[in-house]
Amino acid sequence: MPTLPTTAAEPTVTLPATPSIRRRLATMLYEGVILFGVVFIAGYLFSTLTQQRNGLTHHNLLAAWIGFVVGLYFVWFWTHSGQTLPMKTWRLRVVTADGTALSAPRAIARYVLAWLWFLPPLALHPLLGLSLPHTLLAAAVWFVLWTATGRIDANRQFLHDRLAGTRIVAVGS
Template sequence: MTESSRGAAGDDAPGVARRLACFIYEGVLLFGVVFISGYLYSTLTQQRHAMQGQHGLQAFLFIVLGIYFVWFWSHGGQTVAMKAWHIRVVDNQQRPLGQWRALARYVLSWLWFLPALLSVWLLGLHGLGAIFGSLFAGVLAYAALAWLHPQRQFLHDAICGTRLITQRPVKR
């Protein structure tokens, strides 16, 4: 293990592949959160058509996901997927995140998707294959940026002053 990939307190930084695996697992878990939240929104607003109130639904889901991530990151530094992959988010001094830093990390973590979504919108793409292909390429390009950072951190972590570390379970 090189010194550049180790945390300040000696905690190992998880590899990019392990962080991407956690990212995929997080997406699977969030499917349930989004499904239940969307059902709640459509029930409360009596939405009868998928295109009716879609911007309100998107804003609602953005807030729900923000609450999910900010709460988990500021209360223990791990979401459910991060616990499964033994990854924890801390600040650069290895301290737990406060709610404001967790909120900033959540907002900036949308950098994973915004360039691809912007390109889809600017190019006027409508096919599912083109949209998912653009998102997939955008996520891979964003992940590849981590190899340019000395500690292999993602861009939003570098901007927010946060880092991911390996958090192994305590042996009894």
């Protein structure tokens, strides 16, 4: 188990083991299933309240609303228990680099940085005028590269966790 550096007066703190990359990716897949329902309800609420009759009407505002709702979902769970439902199922918890619970600003930073999994390749679509197959290929390559950051890091954490000062740990055995 990794230990954190300490000063002479402090005892050594031992953090739980880092779960495998496969386990964390399975959690992300399950998270996508849960988020489908969250996004559906948020979209329905938005379209009902704005009397939206066309998908192109207020589409930028809808995207911002859904981003806000999804962010609220993650930040609330990460700051209250350190776990979303899929994380509980797969026995994972998000904590700070030193093993303490996340504060709201750190959880928000982690949420924003987690968008790096998707936004860079998707931004290439309009910037370079890529076709849909080329955009999907770029997204797939980016996803594999981003996943590889979990293998390169000494603590087996993905880059967004490293940048946010957080880590995923296993809960129980």
